[in-house]
Amino acid sequence: MALMTGEQYIESIRKIPMQIYMFGKKVENPVDDPILRPALNSVRMTYDLAQMPEYQDLMTVISPETGERINRFTHIHRSTEDLRNKVKMQRLLGQKTAACFQRCVGMDAFNAVYSTTYEIDKRYGTHYHENFKKFMLYCQENDLTVDGAMTDTKGDRSKAPHEQADLDLFLRVVERRPDGVVVCGAKAHQTGIINSHEVIVMPTISMGPDDKDYAISFAVPLDSEGLYMIVGRQSCDTRKLEGSEMDVGNAEFGGVEALTVFDHVFVPNDRIFLNGETEFAGMLVERFAGYHRQSYGGCKVGVGDVLIGAAAVAADYNGAAKASHIKDKLIEMTHLNETLYCCGIACSAEGHPTESGNYMIDLLLANVCKQNVTRFPYEIVRLAEDIAGGLMVTAPSEADLRDPKLGPVIEKYFKGVSTVSTENRLRILRLIENLALGTAAVGYRTESMHGAGSPQAQRIMIARQSNLDHKKALAKAIAHIKED
Ligand code: SF4
Ligand code: FE
Numbered sequence: 001m002a003l004m005t006g007e008q009y010i011e012s013i014r015k016i017p018m019q020i021y022m023f024g025k026k027v028e029n030p031v032d033d034p035i036l037r038p039a040l041n042s043v044r045m046t047y048d049l050a051q052m053p054e055y056q057d058l059m060t061v062i063s064p065e066t067g068e069r070i071n072r073f074t075h076i077h078r079s080t081e082d083l084r085n086k087v088k089m090q091r092l093l094g095q096k097t098a099a100c101f102q103r104c105v106g107m108d109a110f111n112a113v114y115s116t117t118y119e120i121d122k123r124y125g126t127h128y129h130e131n132f133k134k135f136m137l138y139c140q141e142n143d144l145t146v147d148g149a150m151t152d153t154k155g156d157r158s159k160a161p162h163e164q165a166d167l168d169l170f171l172r173v174v175e176r177r178p179d180g181v182v183v184c185g186a187k188a189h190q191t192g193i194i195n196s197h198e199v200i201v202m203p204t205i206s207m208g209p210d211d212k213d214y215a216i217s218f219a220v221p222l223d224s225e226g227l228y229m230i231v232g233r234q235s236c237d238t239r240k241l242e243g244s245e246m247d248v249g250n251a252e253f254g255g256v257e258a259l260t261v262f263d264h265v266f267v268p269n270d271r272i273f274l275n276g277e278t279e280f281a282g283m284l285v286e287r288f289a290g291y292h293r294q295s296y297g298g299c300k301v302g303v304g305d306v307l308i309g310a311a312a313v314a315a316d317y318n319g320a321a322k323a324s325h326i327k328d329k330l331i332e333m334t335h336l337n338e339t340l341y342c343c344g345i346a347c348s349a350e351g352h353p354t355e356s357g358n359y360m361i362d363l364l365l366a367n368v369c370k371q372n373v374t375r376f377p378y379e380i381v382r383l384a385e386d387i388a389g390g391l392m393v394t395a396p397s398e399a400d401l402r403d404p405k406l407g408p409v410i411e412k413y414f415k416g417v418s419t420v421s422t423e424n425r426l427r428i429l430r431l432i433e434n435l436a437l438g439t440a441a442v443g444y445r446t447e448s449m450h451g452a453g454s455p456q457a458q459r460i461m462i463a464r465q466s467n468l469d470h471k472k473a474l475a476k477a478i479a480h481i482k483e484d
Pocket of ligand 2: 451
């Protein structure tokens with residue numbers, strides 16, 4: 001089975017006995033939970049679109065390893081075309097879900113671990129690349145959703161992992177056995193973890209020789225003993241329990257993050273991809289972060305397309321579409337959104353092969369991409385709120401709209417252009433609210449700021465890659481400066 005249907009994906013998650021907690025209670029199954037189900041629906045879209053002939057080229061590839069058609073989310077990029085198609089696929093999925101569809105973290109971890117393990121083995125004669133390829137084939141053949149877990153909780157930011165007051169604040173090896181290792185620690189803000197079959201764990205920062213136990217990378221299934229998740233709250237999440245899909249704004253799709261705890265989880269030897277080779281921790285982090293910063297030039301752009309469309313519909317319904325300042329705001333939103341896309345495509349087009357043969361994005365351009373993502377969606381949201389008007393946050397509930405006495409009053413006073421129903425006007429405003437302030441704001445706003453690394457992390461990488469000496473030499477040559 002190289003490709004699962006969406007329904008098969010949902011049922012496969014149902015079968016995994018995961019330990020999930022939310023609001024102080026154990027969630028028996030995320031598939032049937034009204035708060036968590038929309039996040040599964042977003043991942044499901046990565047399976048549904050792969051079944052459609054019109055999206056086959058974008059969503060699937062023929063695996064060079066197996067010769068079978070596989071989902072692009074389990075693929076190792078083999079060309080700059082692969083890298084560009086990845087971004088285009090992410091834009092498409094953002095358009096179809098208006099949410100974080102979560103499966104990219106595993107794809108980005110796949111590609112970072114693939115090339116890094118190759119280089120570790122070359123230096124040390126280890127077998128991490130072989131281990132990883134075996135795991136990768138298993139995921140390709142079964143079309144699994146794999147998460148990538150990087151962000152440790154980090155405790156005191158001024159201290160290295162081994163200097164922390166509590167040694168578990170960075171995930172670490174607590175026991176080494178002949179058949180594997182036992183790990184303790186936690187990964188924070190873990191996107192899509194409750195919707196995945198497997199998780200690849202990676203270190204979160206570059207490490208020195210004293211952090212040997214923290215330089216660990218591996219993959220385990222989500223029902224591993226000792227592994228559990230505590231789901232993060234999202235703004236307006238309990239609206240999903242109220243029974244009004246209209247008030248949620250985007251009732252079908254969403255994203256999810258959770259604190260993922262590893263309490264003495266056993267990892268067998270053949271699932272280990274890094275174990276104590278501290279100098280490679282930084283390479284793994286840099287490559288994963290680079291790929292995920294590229295990803296944002298696709299996914300956020302697709303969600304931006306929906307938001308721009310929603311703002312334009314709101315303008316139509318308000319009778320304001322012809323006003324020149326509205327037109328100009330929509331142009332500005334488009335300009336910002338397409339600039340992000342330019343960055344995603346550019347860092348892909350300028351990609352290059354690694355020693356292992358897979359393709360890496362241009363790191364400088366990927367970091368510029370993500371740095372722009374920390375800003376532009378905020379401006380796009382600001383303009384959408386401007387166009388939408390205050391009603392997006394003061395509109396009465398669907399229950400009032402349906403009420404026999406209050407409904408006609410709402411119909412009358414919140415009517416925009418006479419040809420459009422008040423319900424449709426309120427629906428589009430709720431969608432904008434969802435993206436700007438509701439559950440989807442996690443993915444479109446704060447995740448744009450901190451996901452794939454906070455802004456300062458990109459600035460450090462931009463500084464490293466900027467080659468200022470070369471630019472100075474250019475200036476001196478033009479100015480005919482000769483220094484002794
Ligand atoms: Fe994919 Fe974007 Fe979500 Fe990251 S933030 S998992 S790139 S949709
Ligand atoms: Fe993300």
